[in-house]
Amino acid sequence: MRALFLHPNFPAQYRHIITALGADPNNQIIFGTKYERPEWKIPGVTKALFTPNRDSAPETHQYLRGIESAVIYGQAVYRMAEKLKSMGFVPDIVCGHSGWGPTLFIKEAFPDTPLLCYFEWFYKAKGSDADFDPADPLTVDDMARIRVKNCPILIDLYSCDWGISPTYWQRSQFPSELQSKISVIHDGVDTTYFKPDPSAKLVLPNLDLSQVDEIVTYVARGMEPYRGFPEFIEAVAYIQERRPNCHVVVVGSERVCYGKSLPNGMSYKDKMLAQIPLDLSRIHFVGPLPYGQYLKVIQASAVHVYLTRPFVLSWSMIESLSTGCLVIGSDTPPIREVIQDGYNGLLVDFFSPKQIADRVDEVLDHPNRMADLRVRARETVLERYDLSKLLSKQLQLIEQVAQKSQPTSGEQISSQPVIA
Incomplete structure (x- = not known):
């Protein structure tokens, strides 16, 4: 051919x-x-x-x-x-x-x-x-x-x-x-590559979280409203207040890939960090990563947050499910096609940072109760997205x-x- x-x-x-x-x-x-x-x-x-x-x-x-x-x-x-x-x-x-x-x-x-x-x-x-x-x-x-x-x-x-x-x-x-x-x-999704690793510890060239059990992850091409970045940062404030041992890892570029940029040239990262007081020692912006390091992030994740407007579904969400991530996703149509709340993941109101934080608590407080959701998350990918x-x-x-x-x-x- x-x-x-x-x-x-x-x-x-x-x-x-x-x-x-x-x-x-x-x-x-x-x-x-x-x-x-x-x-x-x-x-x-x-x-x-x-x-x-x-x-x-x-x-x-x-x-x-x-x-x-x-x-x-x-x-x-x-x-x-x-x-x-x-x-x-x-x-x-x-x-x-x-x-x-x-x-x-x-x-x-x-x-x-x-x-x-x-x-x-x-x-x-x-x-x-x-x-x-x-x-x-x-x-x-x-x-x-x-x-x-x-x-x-x-x-x-x-x-x-x-x-x-x-x-x-x-x-x-x-x-x-x-x-x-x-x-x-x-x-x-290559399910032989994106697979669970129960012993995974997060160690990147400039970040060692191998001793941290509570790792919340967020992945997007850019830090922008289309992928719920402002709402996520607001949720991180609640998470850090409640969970002193929790670390957050953000993978992605400091740019807008979809939607409108800020008129003053400021990035949404800088805007949100100026508005929301966070413990910057417990939130790690690691930028875009090569596949091998990105895989380590989602394999070590205790909770993965994926938010999106009703728009194109990101590969990263399916890849995260394939590794057995517990995905907390926005209750929007592209995600509902893949995730059923309480079956293979959890859904939240896109515009409610407090609800996002509450569901993070729910997962971290009850890891054994959530184990079946992780199994079914991977089964969903094996069945429909392999x-x-x-x-x-x-x-x-x-x-x-x-x-x-x-x-x-x-x-x-x-x-x-x-x-x-």
């Missing part, structure tokens, strides 16, 4: 897929990406860089800047595709992430090649992430901009031969009349689309989640 993958970042959601395909010498796998990322090399996979010739212009109407950027990305990918064609490469399938624009004009470059789009999110002003926080009301400009932001995604929905979304919640955000074109298959099962389904879908024998309308390769 000849396959072309498209994503600004390498390898993104396609890491396991291209690793499997690249291992077969009969395949020719090219990954079109904006960033070289020399630290990532996957055998059998060739990177092809696309370079947008400019950014969207400041004078462009604010509603249209995202569309302009997507078109510029799409043009860059088209130029890259023309170079590939001149070297004799015509793919049997193109797999691309929809939203930034790399897939927009790929049908112009390869009109006879099937396109399988990864549909991660469809933007809505009402009923999901954008209007979730009553303290942050939307303006008419916000609502109009959000509506227009879907233009590149809608073009992909029309142009693609098939689509894939990682969760039912995420697929449900797309227009109902087009959801039958999207299969639900999660990216998958990479060894899902990778074969992803590859099966790619093969089906490449052969132009797409799944029948509405067919889902993974089953609707049901928790007994």
Whole structure:
């Protein structure tokens, strides 16, 4: 098979897929990406860089800047595709992430090649992430901009031969009349890597908590309201007041990945630490970590807190469950698809730091009572999110689309989640 993958970042959601395909010498796998990322090399996979010739212009109407950027990305990918064609490469399938624009004009470059789009999110002003926080009301400009932001995604929905979304919640955000074109298959978690270690002690290059039993963990790409960082810091104040031996470990970058940045350039970390008095000797901001160190953090965790607006579900939550973490999650739709309160984790009000702290107490005060939840947390991942099962389904879908024998309308390769 000849396959072309498209994503600004390498390898993104396609890491396991291209690793499997690249291992077969009969395949020719090219990954079109904006960033070289020399630290990532996957055998059998060739990177092809696309370079947008400019950014969207400041004078462009604010509603249209995202569309302009997507078109510029799409043009860059088209130029890259023309170079590939001149070297004799015509793919049997193109797999691309929809939203930034790399897939927009790929049908112009390869009109006879099937396109399988990864549909991660469809933007809505009402009923999901954008209007979730009553303290942050939307303006008419916000609502109009959000509506227009879907233009590149809608073009992909029309142009693609098939689509894939990682969760039912995420697929449900797309227009109902087009959801039958999207299969639900999660990216998958390597459960042989993310596994429990009952003897785990947390020792990082600059942090030794090997003598600490009460470790509360929090993981996110950025420290931002979308992932409940302000509420978590407020909860830490309660936790520290009640539990003098408890330490908190925060993994992630001091930046905003989703949502709005503060207008004064201050980070949410600095803002919250200025507002909430904490014992800084018992909260440890370790930054983003390589996988091996991140694994040590969640394996040693006594309680893992994962909060999110009704938005894209993070890999970290599934990975934490896979290690047998006791996850306290916000009672929001993406988490409810995975966690049932009191069965394989605990749910809390996103906006209640006190309730978050109360549930941390509940776990730390009754570790034996919570043991079954940890077991069922891993069982949930083994049953529904295990990479060894899902990778074969992803590859099966790619093969089906490449052969132009797409799944029948509405067919889902993974089953609707049901928790007994």
